[in-house]
Amino acid sequence: MQSPTGAPAASGATPAAPPAAPPVAPPIAQTRPSERTLHGEVRVDEYEWLRDKDDPATTAYLEAENAWTQSRTAHLADLRQAIFDEIKARTFETDLSVPSRIRGHWYYSRSFEGKEYGASCRVPVTDPDDWTPPKPAEDCTVDEPALPGEHVLLDLNVLAEGHEFFSLGGSSVSPDETLVAYATDVVGDERYTIRVLDLRTGDLLPDEITGTLGGATWDRAGEHFYYATVDDSWRPDKIWRHRLGTSREDDVLVHHETDARFWIGVGRSRSDRYLMVVAGSKTTTEYRVLDADDPEGTFEVFHPREQDLEYHLEHAVIGGEDVFLVMHNGSGPDFELARTPVRPTPRADWEPVIPHDPSVRLEDVDAFAGHLVVHQRTNGLTQLRILELGEGGITDDYQVGFDDEVYTIGSGGNPEFAQPVVRFGYTTLATPGGVHSYDVRTRETTLLKQTRVRDFDPAAYEQHRTWATSQDGTRVPISIVVPAGAPRDGSVPFLLYGYGAYEMSTDPYFSIARLSMLDRGAGFAIAHVRGGGEMGRHWYEDGKLAHKQHTFTDFAACARHLVAEGWTSHDRLVAEGGSAGGLLIGAVANQAPELFAGLVAQVPFVDALTSMLDSSLPLTVMEYEEWGNPEDDAEAYRTIRAYAPYDNVAAHDYPPILAESSLNDTRVLYVEASKWVARLRARATGRRDFLLKTEMSAGHGGVSGRYKAWHDRAFTLAWVLDRMGLADAPGHAS
Structure with missing residues (x-):
């Protein structure tokens, strides 16, 4: 006798049951209404019972939703595999980071073909005066050292075994x-x-x-x-x-x-x-x-x-004197850099080094023996500013610049106080991330390493910066990458990404996975909406608390702008956001469903009012200054109630929606997405094409392991391409 997998069945064993037939209709969640009265409103929630992880009905519902999602996307299996194969083929699976010097060693990480995780390694420093990192062999096998004398500190594949x-x-x-x-x-x-x-x-x-x-x-x-x-x-x-x-x-x-x-x-x-x-x-x-x-x-x-x-503290030595550098907003919302003695110091005695400038948002400062590195942004773009130090103090002040229209620059991998070089990363939507070294002594920049991408031609893509006008007249930047020569006649499908919270800036970045979408003829755009930090502190302040609605109207304005300018059309435009960006997706689904052909919400914060009313939940009290305290403040309650996606699901013809969550997420609980989809199914009209995909062994960042992550992204991109009408479009490898 053969089992359904083709393996011999054990003698006397009961044959395994045949695979279950795919579901023919979406699951319908039970309704168990619960009521809460607050600030004069009786709020009824028929799906709050899904919060109980230990209730077998909860597990059954999540598994039924996963089965329905699997059934509804079965026709995309070949496309998912093709995208995964493209990501894998373009990625150099055996690779190394640029070594960083810490005390007596150069430290670096390695990845290996066929391995989910990498390893951290080091080799001794041979010349204390040489700050040029050694160049490891990039194509060595798992068992070969990348550099002479290599010592593997942590092999994450070994640590992950059995998990x-x-x-x-x-x-x-x-x-x-x-x-x-x-x-x-x-x-x-x-x-x-x-x-x-x-x-x-x-x-x-x-x-x-x-x-x-x-x-x-x-x-x-x-x-x-x-x-x-x-x-x-x-x-x-x-x-x-x-x-x-x-x-x-x-x-x-x-x-x-x-x-x-x-x-x-x-x-x-x-x-x-x-x-x-x-x-x-x-x-x-x-x-x-x-x-x-x-x-x-x-x-x-x-x-x-x-x-x-708000202030940030860093120790420095300027002109032979130990000082604390204080990056603070006491002189203006976009921060000032000051210096003080290395002891408790009243604010009145903080001496300005870089005075507050409303056109420049100072974000951070790194101190080294011979220079300071200031992270700042102007007009929505990141910048690196160098302040050289000498015996008399600061001797020069200038920026390290590049000429691209849309880019992201930031320093990192600079652990040593004595180092005379600044390592920084640079990327664009069409340029793989590069690691550069800037020598402050010679003012020369050296490219140490650029992310290797197989079968990639940067000339095949072009990038742009455009500006939408929001409902209140505010200009909102949009970063765009499209296939080279893409027409401006509305025929190009687009994925529009947004976040807009916590003053976190969604700066332009390169993505190997995104190439699979671009090569099939689609474009990609980032809407730099209010609530983020792209345009300075006011951009954040104008997209939080009572002003949160600006985040959603900005995003809708960006969608309309892309169509009005001929970049795409509404029946080809898909939107995506995760976490607080999932709140954005849920809000525009209610407020402007006609703008989109599909919506992707990942670990979405869509039940915002319920979460912010429960101070026992992770993060809630810390979030009061971001969203408001709806339990004690009636105005905050009304503000959140007016935009919270779950509370505002109505009898609309929503575009198709893919909601993705993780069972073990402690930041945005799985129950938010599951309740949202259940209510969408019950209240929406028209297409009612809603999918819920819950990872049953993952957290806020999704699955672990790079191959699992690639499969996960391939799943999402296949669904997006299907909504765009590009499911049958050939990829670059074809």
């Missing part, structure tokens, strides 16, 4: 470079376990700390490390100090943040001189500082929290 989900929360090498503390999550709920590996012997130390936020910060001697834990609502609220070789029960509580609006974190200055604990809400910051040579000392408040004062 359906795996995430590295961070790793940190001790100052003497003999130990590495690393944090892992094997569930997807972002609760990490910290372990310590002896790099000399390969043995794990007995130190093991569960339930952390992820990551560890060493003291200067490498005898202690600091870590954060979260409260029941997933708010980082405690910083602990752990001495190696002792029990967790002996760990010392360094700081407990009792204000539920604030999160906390811990780190060490690039100079290694200071340990810093930062407490921050959406609008207010407070730093505590400790000499890194005195790990058991008391952290001292640099400047006590002051409502609506």
Whole structure:
């Protein structure tokens, strides 16, 4: 006897049941109405019962939705496989990062063909005066070293063995470079376990700390490390100090943040001189500082929290004097860079280095022995600004620039205080990310590495920046990439992406997966809507709290602009957003469904009012300054109630919708997407083409492992291309 898989059935075993027939109709969720009265309104929720993960009916409903989604997309199986194959073929699966120098070693990561995860490695520094990173062999096999003397610190494939989900929360090498503390999550709920590996012997130390936020910060001697834990609502609220070789029960509580609006974190200055604990809400910051040579000392408040004062602290040496650099908004919303002595200092004594300029949003500063690097943005584009230091202080102030119309630039991989070079990344919508080195001494820029992409011709694509006009007259930037020579007659299908929250900027970026869409004749655009930070602090302020509706009207305006300017047409335009961007998608689905041929909402924050009314949920109280407190504030309740996607589902003919969520997501719970789809099915008119795909072993970032992630993206892109009418269009490989 043969089993349905073709393998011999065990003697006496019951034959496996044949595969279930595909469903012929979408699942209909049970209605179990619950009521809540607040601010004079009785709010009825017929699907809140889906919040109970342990209810078998919840699991049954999610599985039925997955089966329906699988059935409705079965015709796209070949397209999904083709897209996956294209992503895989274009990607150099065996690859390496550019080594970064930390103390006596060059550190880099490796990826291997056929492996889901990578490995972190290092080799010794051979010439202390040479800051040019060694060039590893890019095509070496798994068993071959990429550089002579290579030492594999962490092989993530080994750590992930036996786990359906795996995430590295961070790793940190001790100052003497003999130990590495690393944090892992094997569930997807972002609760990490910290372990310590002896790099000399390969043995794990007995130190093991569960339930952390992820990551560890060493003291200067490498005898202690600091870590954060979260409260029941997933708010980082405690910083602990752990001495190696002792029990967790002996760990010392360094700081407990009792204000539920604030999160906390811990780190060490690039100079290694200071340990810093930062407490921050959406609008207010407070730093505590400790000499890194005195790990058991008391952290001292640099400047006590002051409502609506945000600041960032960095240690620097300017003109031979130790100073703190303070990036703050005390002189204006777009921030100022100031300097102070290395001690608690009142705001009146903060001396400006770069005064506030309403046309330039200062975002961050990195201090090095011979220069400062300021991250800023102007007119929606990122910029790197160099302040050279000499004996008398700052000797020059200029920008590192590029000529592309639409681009993203940002420094990274610069851990050493003494380094005379600035490493930065540069990318555009049509340019694979490149790692560059800028030598401050010679002012020369060197391309160290560009992401390798097989069968890629940058001349096959063109990019543009255009501006839509929103309902209130505000001009909204849009970044666009299309196949070269794409006509402006409305015939090109488009995917419009948006986010618009938390002052997070969605800057232009390159994507290998996106090429599979572009090569089939589609275009891609990013709507830089209010709520993000692209145009400065006012752009964020004008898209939050009482002004949140601007995010949605901006996005609709961008959709209309693309059509009016001939880039596309409404029957070829699909929109996508995730998390808070999923809220955006849900809102425009209610407010302007006629603009789109399809909508993709990933881990969508669509039940915003319910979530913000429950202070026990992860993140809720910390989010009051972003969305409002609808429980205590009637006006905030009415504002959120007016746009919350779930509350405003109505008898519209909605475009087809694909909602994707993850069962173990702690940021946006799976129940939001499931309730939303259930209500859409019950209330919508017309097509009622709604799909819910729930990953049953994943978190907010989706599945783990790059091949799984590629399959996941291929699924979404195949659905998008189908909505565009391009499901049968040949890809580049064809």
